[in-house]
Amino acid sequence: MMQSITIPIVLPLTGVLSFVIVRLLFQKARGSLPPGPAGLPLIGNVLDMPSSSEWLRFAEWGVKWGQICSVTLLGQPIVILNSASVMEEVDSKTAVFCTRPRLPMAGELVGYDQTLVLMSYGPRFRTYRKYFAKQIGSSNAVARFVPMIEAETHRFLRWLLLKPTADSISTHLRKLTGAIILRITYGIEVQEEEDPFVALIEKANDNFNAATQPGKFIPSWRLSFRAFLVDVFPAMLQIPEIFAPFKQTARVWARATKNMVDAPYSFVQKQISNGTAPVSFVSSLLEEEEKLSTEDIRDLKFTAASFYGGGADTTAASLHAFFLAMVLTPDVQRTAQIEIDSVVGSARLPQLSDREQLPYTSAVVTELLRWHSVAPLGVPHAAMQDTVVNGHFIPKGAFGIRAFWVVASLQFDSKLNFRKLKFPYLASGPAGVEH
Numbered sequence: 465m466m467q468s469i470t471i472p473i474v475l476p477l478t479g480v481l482s483f484v485i486v487r488l489l490f491q492k493a494r495g496s497l498p499p500g501p502a503g504l505p506l507i508g509n510v511l512d513m514p515s516s517s518e519w520l521r522f523a524e525w526g527v528k529w530g531q532i533c534s535v536t537l538l539g540q541p542i543v544i545l546n547s548a549s550v551m552e553e554v555d556s557k558t559a560v561f562c563t564r565p566r567l568p569m570a571g572e573l574v575g576y577d578q579t580l581v582l583m584s585y586g587p588r589f590r591t592y593r594k595y596f597a598k599q600i601g602s603s604n605a606v607a608r609f610v611p612m613i614e615a616e617t618h619r620f621l622r623w624l625l626l627k628p629t630a631d632s633i634s635t636h637l638r639k640l641t642g643a644i645i646l647r648i649t650y651g652i653e654v655q656e657e658e659d660p661f662v663a664l665i666e667k668a669n670d671n672f673n674a675a676t677q678p679g680k681f682i683p684s685w686r687l688s689f690r691a692f693l694v695d696v697f698p699a700m701l702q703i704p705e706i707f708a709p710f711k712q713t714a715r716v717w718a719r720a721t722k723n724m725v726d727a728p729y730s731f732v733q734k735q736i737s738n739g740t741a742p743v744s745f746v747s748s749l750l751e752e753e754e755k756l757s758t759e760d761i762r763d764l765k766f767t768a769a770s771f772y773g774g775g776a777d778t779t780a781a782s783l784h785a786f787f788l789a790m791v792l793t794p795d796v797q798r799t800a801q802i803e804i805d806s807v808v809g810s811a812r813l814p815q816l817s818d819r820e821q822l823p824y825t826s827a828v829v830t831e832l833l834r835w836h837s838v839a840p841l842g843v844p845h846a847a848m849q850d851t852v853v854n855g856h857f858i859p860k861g862a863f864g865i866r867a868f869w870v871v872a873s874l875q876f877d878s879k880l881n882f883r884k885l886k887f888p889y890l891a892s893g894p895a896g897v898e899h
Contacts, residue, residue, distance in 0.1 A: 497534040497541055498856040500525065508536035519840040519869040522546065526870055532854045534862075538696060541862040543853070546870050550854050554864060557853070561845045565863050568701055569692040570675035573714035575721040578762075580770040581843065592767045599745050600648075608743055609648045610816050616643045618813065633787065641779040642666070642772070649771045650728045651735065651744035661728050665772050668724035671717040672773060725769045745771070778838040785836035789828075800825045840869030 503509040512535060514521045525533050526546030534543045545551050554561055563585040571577030583589050600606050620640040624633070639654070642662050646652040652661055677691050692710050694700040705711040728746075735741035736750060746768050753760065790797040803824045808814050819826060845864045852858065 496857060497536070497859070497862075498532045498543060498854075499529045500533040500535050500544075501529075503536055507538060508540075510537055513537070519867055522841075522865070522867045523870045523873075526867065532856055534856075540696075541859060542865060543856075543858055543862050544865045544867055545853075546867050548871050551866050551871070553853055554866075557851060560848055560851045561864050563846050563848050565844050565846045566695075566698065567676060568694050568698050569710060569714060570672055570695075572701070573694075573711065574671060574675050574717045575725075576672055576675075576773075578725075578766045579773060580767070581773055585848070588763060591763050592770065595749060595764065595767045599748055612647045613644055614813075614815060616640060616647060619643070621813070634784070637780045637783045638776070641776045641783070644779075645772050645775050646728070647744070649745045649768050650732050651742040651747055652728060652731065661731070664720075664727055665724050665776075668717075668720045669773055669776070671720055673777075675714075675717065724772075725765045729765045729768065781838040782833065782836065785838075786829075786832055789832055789835065796828060800828050834872045837869045837872055840867070842866040842868050 501509055501512050504511065512521075522544050523546070525544065531547035531550050532543065532545055534541055536542070545554060564582050566584075567577075567582060571582045576582045577584070580589070580592055583592070598605075600609075617640070620636055620643075623636045623639070627636070639662075642659075642665070643654045646654055646661060646665075650661075654662055675691055694710055700708070700710075703711070705715070732741060732744065732746045732750065736747060741747040746764065749764055750756075756764070803822055804814055807818055807821045814822075842865070847858050847860055847862045847864065849860050850858070858864075
């Protein structure tokens with residue numbers, strides 16, 4: 465009995481040590497990685513990884529090891545890019561760094577490998593990009609959605625007036641970003657209170673965050689960029705579900721992913737059948753495509769589902785940072801308000817069409833994104849083949865981490881604070897305020 469229970473568990477795990485050793489030996493045979501902190505045998509730099517805010521540690525390594533450095537975690541090489549010039553060199557090698565690292569838990573098991581955030585580069589990836597380019601790839605295409613964005617922004621301002629408390633602001637901001645994305649993607653106008661579509665999508669995204677958050681289920685300082693052991697040791701996928709609690713969790717989360725993808729799509733289909741579908745990303749694609757195969761429909765569904773996960777949290781985080789920045793720099797807020805009042809007046813609210821006449825306010829937004837990067841390390845990419853970057857060998861399968869925070873915070877400003885908008889492309893602000 466004991467043997468029958470342990471064999472399904474032990475067999476996949478017995479290959480782990482051999483896997484790590486073979487990968488390390490193969491890596492050494494191919495060339496040396498960029499410089500970095502010395503690791504321990506087998507586990508590499510596992511003990512060097514911080515429990516949080518990895519970008520701060522990467523900034524320290526950048527000062528010591530240069531604009532490109534590396535670490536190894538259990539045989540997995542991770543290359544850290546700490547300068548804009550190195551990032552540009554990597555961007556020039558799009559065919560090499562165009563895919564994502566494999567995360568079996570969030571990807572194969574929960575289903576997010578069907579969305580852009582975790583999809584490997586290939587024909588389906590290019591199809592998704594084609595859909596995006598067709599519907600939102602130009603200013604003319606995006607112009608169709610401007611009235612929706614402005615309408616939802618006006619709703620947000622009303623919510624803010626009715627409930628201006630600090631606790632409510634966070635709720636209002638998340639509702640705003642979700643409402644804009646759902647309206648653009650599916651033509652859904654969210655309900656004032658509990659919206660069923662928002663609830664479906666938020667639940668699925670919470671699952672995704674849990675499935676990809678380092679340290680959620682294993683300590684991040686030991687296995688950074690990994691939430692589950694199966695992400696480190698994919699051989700664990702062979703363990704039967706009865707002996708694998710992570711698979712039981714994944715089955716529940718995968719159901720939520722399916723609901724997130726199917727429910728709003730079905731809603732749009734019904735609207736089209738009734739002749740009541742407003743302009744949206746999905747309705748436009750459905751109406752333009754005469755014949756859709758099962759694969760086409762699947763791709764369209766998951767392309768649409770990629771919108772919310774890619775934009776809701778990051779946009780809400782930037783808006784949160786805006787409120788903080790304005791509290792910390794009342795003089796900047798006052799100057800931007802003077803500019804807006806001079807252009808817009810008091811009879812209406814600002815519109816996106818006013819942006820070209822608001823250079824100072826636009827600069828505030830640009831500085832905000834520099835000061836508070838919502839993705840300080842970006843989204844990791846993986847090398848599809850051996851390559852050389854900045855004179856250093858990068859092996860196939862290495863993860864590439866762009867330390868955006870390091871570049872934005874240290875290259876442009878040695879002080880980590882909200883600058884007074886010292887942009888070279890702006891000579892002065894309204895009323896002669898220097899930038």
